[in-house]
Amino acid sequence: MARLNMVQAIDQALQQEMERDDTVIVLGEDVGKDGGVFRVTEGLVERFGENRVIDTPLAESAILGFSIGAAIAGFRPVAEMQFSGFSYPAFDQMVSHAGRMRKRSQGTWTVPLVMRTPYGGGIRALEHHSESMEAIWAHIPGIKTVIPSDPYDAKGLLIAAIRDPDPVVFYEPKRVYRAIKMEVPEESYEIPLGKAQVVREGSDATLIAWGAQVRTCKAAAEQMSAEKRGEVEVVDVRTLNPFDRETVIGSVRKTGRAVVVSEEPPTVSFTSEIMAQIMEHAILKLEAPARRVTGFDTPTPLAKLEDWFLPDVDLVIRETLKTLEF
Amino acid sequence: MARLNMVQAIDQALQQEMERDDTVIVLGEDVGKDGGVFRVTEGLVERFGENRVIDTPLAESAILGFSIGAAIAGFRPVAEMQFSGFSYPAFDQMVSHAGRMRKRSQGTWTVPLVMRTPYGGGIRALEHHSESMEAIWAHIPGIKTVIPSDPYDAKGLLIAAIRDPDPVVFYEPKRVYRAIKMEVPEESYEIPLGKAQVVREGSDATLIAWGAQVRTCKAAAEQMSAEKRGEVEVVDVRTLNPFDRETVIGSVRKTGRAVVVSEEPPTVSFTSEIMAQIMEHAILKLEAPARRVTGFDTPTPLAKLEDWFLPDVDLVIRETLKTLEF
Amino acid sequence: MPVTTLAQFSIERVEVMDHQGNVDESLMPDLSEEQIRHLYEMMVLTRQFDDRMLKLQRQGRLGTFARVMGQEAAHIGTTYALEKGKDWLIPAFRETGAFILWGTPLEDILAVNAGDERGQKIGEGVRVLPVSIPIATHLLHATGIAWAMKQKGEDAVALTVFGDGATSEGDFSEAMNFGGVFKLPVIFLCQNNQWAISVPYHKQTAATTVAQKAIAYGMPGVQVDGNDIFAVYRVAKEAADRARSGGGPTLIEAHTYRLSDHTTSDDARRYRTAEDLDPWLEKDPIPRLARYMEKQGMLDEDGVVQVREQATQKVADAVKAFEELEPADPERIFDNVFAERTPNLEEQLRWLKFRTGEGR
Amino acid sequence: MPVTTLAQFSIERVEVMDHQGNVDESLMPDLSEEQIRHLYEMMVLTRQFDDRMLKLQRQGRLGTFARVMGQEAAHIGTTYALEKGKDWLIPAFRETGAFILWGTPLEDILAVNAGDERGQKIGEGVRVLPVSIPIATHLLHATGIAWAMKQKGEDAVALTVFGDGATSEGDFSEAMNFGGVFKLPVIFLCQNNQWAISVPYHKQTAATTVAQKAIAYGMPGVQVDGNDIFAVYRVAKEAADRARSGGGPTLIEAHTYRLSDHTTSDDARRYRTAEDLDPWLEKDPIPRLARYMEKQGMLDEDGVVQVREQATQKVADAVKAFEELEPADPERIFDNVFAERTPNLEEQLRWLKFRTGEGR
């Protein structure tokens, strides 16, 4: 099995899906010859041609609206937003149309598109290039929101997202893109949407995260274990909406303690939703109040101060200990 | 004191602020001669002229982006989005600029604008005309989100919003627009942003709501009291962001029981945030798990089925009783 | 060296039939008597249906809706230039006549306008999208659909319709640009009815014509007398032929007028004078076509009555069918959100059932 | 009746100076020797600073940034036609020369590009907005600012700058339309450098020129040789004069070329051939102006060296000042979010202090 980083794993997923199904198309800014600014679509245009790997004009609303039309007419567009911070012009198309066309046409027209976009901090990028606004997508009825945390999941989840009959927002933690390599099977596989995964077992508390913060949480759990400060379970949410309550909240019910970790501004973030779910479905099993580790309700700081905004291992450990010591 | 409905109260606030401060301008689609599709801006253009009450072309991103520019150059724009369901094209301007210009210019340029828009269901409107997507605004750093529940508050909160030095999203519950009249002082007054209000005292449980659902909750509380099924406190959140934890969560700490009521699709809604706050700051005082009464994670149904989507008095009572009987 | 001219453009207006029903034979499109009669019937039916909807709305049986009075020729004439079953129609919300022309049951239109989602189903084999309310957003769908047709090698055309107000939205520009860059088989039809609710054309744009906006996207743009069904048909046919043969998109400005209020919630007297409206009453596209047909001996007074009565009957039947519709089941709220209900939606459906009394 | 012409348009290109530095005297703008020398110095300084930034970036001392090489004349010449302190500049992110011209300290520019927010402060009395990264969004701010100037009765002009790629965004169109409808004193300057990252102009739009996009909004549009500082200055001055005297907006297409990679994260060799790039190397605006000045006796070899050395010194001083900057206090994260910190932010600041070790 080849060891791939997340960029390569996603590229491979795209290659394989385009090979398998010629209604799959890739479009966005610089996805062609340039192979995408992160090289995620590298090699696609050479292999599938400019009709299926489309460099679009610079217009995000159009990229998504065009994709909706192409999807209605039988294609499976995988639209790239160059950075999640530039996806907001597409928000209207997603809320007003992608998430409703099936309903509005009583099932006649459907929108099996994927909107892929790199998100999150940690790479010392420019303003607007480090945002974590997944909450706004997860709130929209009629669309699904998926976030892989490692190369293996990225490939399997993206394949499932492309095959899904409904619109999927696919957030890619850009900090993970080249940070790790792991074995990724050459053959095509799907990881079902809507399923979280326990990535580390433990009985003392549950750390809940997605995207890049899964690694932070795993590292925190390992360190705590090594230091004999507790055995902490780590759950990778993987799909924000539809949310896998059984797995995520199930773990909290088991351990009785939870810390939810994300890079979002906390107010009305996806961490809020998980806290609400814990309140509704695990409170009677709690041994301590669930806690959150998040960014701040401020614009994401520029590179120099970015580290103070992002959760890190120390912070996660500190908050987990508070939970354990409660 | 005159008895005004919410439309009249908002109109009066606009009149008075425009009179007081000639940097206040009103702009949007049909806000001039037509007086706005809900007549909220009636009489303004006659009084202040077309230079200060501006019928814009049909372009929401432009309405907000233009307002940001005008605000930077010394004005206080009050921009109307005709319906909240059509405000999404302005989302990018709000996230990427309004909420950051102060930061990005290190305090030199500021954006004291108000984006007013009618929202919510209950008037049997067309598709897109009944939405409750306040969560997306409340999540954005650097902007404030305010929702009045009655004419008195609407006037005082809008005046405060206009005078506020930072961008404010002002959601107006259109169902309340003409539904009630109440005494509204002729003179100008401010209700501070960031302050919730206990609108009915009680000791058995706390109902938390904003906008049109405050009335539902009050009615539920009154009926429960009349039926001797409990004395329920009702808190009107009024400002979603910045959130008044002291008042809202303070009430939950006092009563030990809470039901959060809104018209939103529940996943990552403002109800989620309140549940999270209860988890973080009131859990040790809880006598029962906090509950939510919300819309569904579906597109808002068209008129015929809308009532099944919206919370009503019966449902609120039922859920409150579950809390009391826990 | 110094100042050189890089490019020159001119914008034309096409008219075929004058108000008295006289046509310029050199421009008259190739339409049979039967076809012309069909167009006339469709316009009359649309007008009557529109009138009836207004009455139903006033009685509280329908919700807010947008009348089409005065704009029948503009969208019926254009849609008629397409092939039903093959071409695509991507409408806004003021194209009732186009839906009717392509066979959407009138009772479905009534149902949607009464807030019953069941009316939104799409007829078998009809390539039409549902009404799109957010202004200009659907133009982008038309570009994606047109691209798909081209990619599949179908020689189908996508027609998308919108108002003058829509040209101010960013999505209009982005869609036009995509149309131009990818040379798509799409027709952008602007029904320039002079008003966007209360905002008159001259406050919407400083461009003298909508048609000239095509220049910004390197595509042909043309203005047509939108109340002249022959001219409308002619330019649409030309645009469709060009699109089919790989010639790319066209912007058509149908110069017309909204004779009614904006919607049933609107009162145009607040902002519009009789001087503005009155001249357009005489330009009504329906009597204009009737005058042509009378002159050509295609229609006499009896014929007029007969067409009117047929329409009345169709409308009456539709209203009856609409009224007999059983109330919709609230559980439908959870249908067609996703292909399959998620566990979350299943749970919310249980809450609903509890509320409707079906749970427990 | 039938086919009539409604409107005609033509798009012109202005050139004043050829590659050898010969000018068309009839078009030569009214600039003193001192002014011309100043423009030359500014272009040289910008070029050197840009070069130095690249080195600092490669050393890891700056983050990703967008070079301006080749486009100095386009934005410096335009900005020079405005009045600093009175007029407004609303830039994108490839206008370093304009910032320098208006006195932004070089060390501030370095700081911002190193990810230090303190560099974003705006100089006292300078009407310039910070760099705006989301493409085309800032054009709308320019319309609001221009409107404000008009409303206040100030005869100030707003200049906003953007790339060819930006013309595809909806916000470009909406801003142009607002400019036209409200007849605003705004200049829309498109630095058409032929590329939007890897996407060449012909994939960005089917319009032959950017300038013709003005037609869609009823405003004048003109193309200018963007590497010819006199032509650029001339058209900008004309546009500014027109704007000041109530004549409304202008779209200027500065036809130029991005000589560098898109940003320091980009490698243009992936998508751009030498055949595309090479001809433009000869059109470099800086030696072109130098040739003119030499011919006019305004500059000799010593002069060239002197200007270069002055620039080198300024850049060196700035790098020094930048390097001496104390690290920023993390608590700044909570400054300038709102005028006053909310209780929520106060609490989050306490978490931060706990983390920085200042809490407890």
Ligand SMILES: Cc1ncc(C[n+]2csc(CCOP(=O)(O)OP(=O)(O)O)c2C)c(N)n1
């Ligand atoms: C994005 C958006 N903004 C606002 C509205 C509210 N609205 C409905 S119709 C209309 C005017 C449309 O004018 P025009 O495009 O000329 O079409 P017409 O109504 O004249 O057919 C407005 C502002 C909307 N539906 N969508």
Ligand SMILES: Cc1ncc(C[n+]2csc(CCOP(=O)(O)OP(=O)(O)O)c2C)c(N)n1
């Ligand atoms: C809304 C938005 N989408 C995408 C990007 C990423 N991006 C940065 S620069 C650029 C290309 C810009 O091209 P152009 O407008 O021609 O300006 P140039 O870089 O050539 O100066 C892109 C796509 C962005 N900054 N903003």
Ligand SMILES: [Mg+2]
């Ligand atoms: Mg109109």
Ligand SMILES: [Mg+2]
């Ligand atoms: Mg460019």
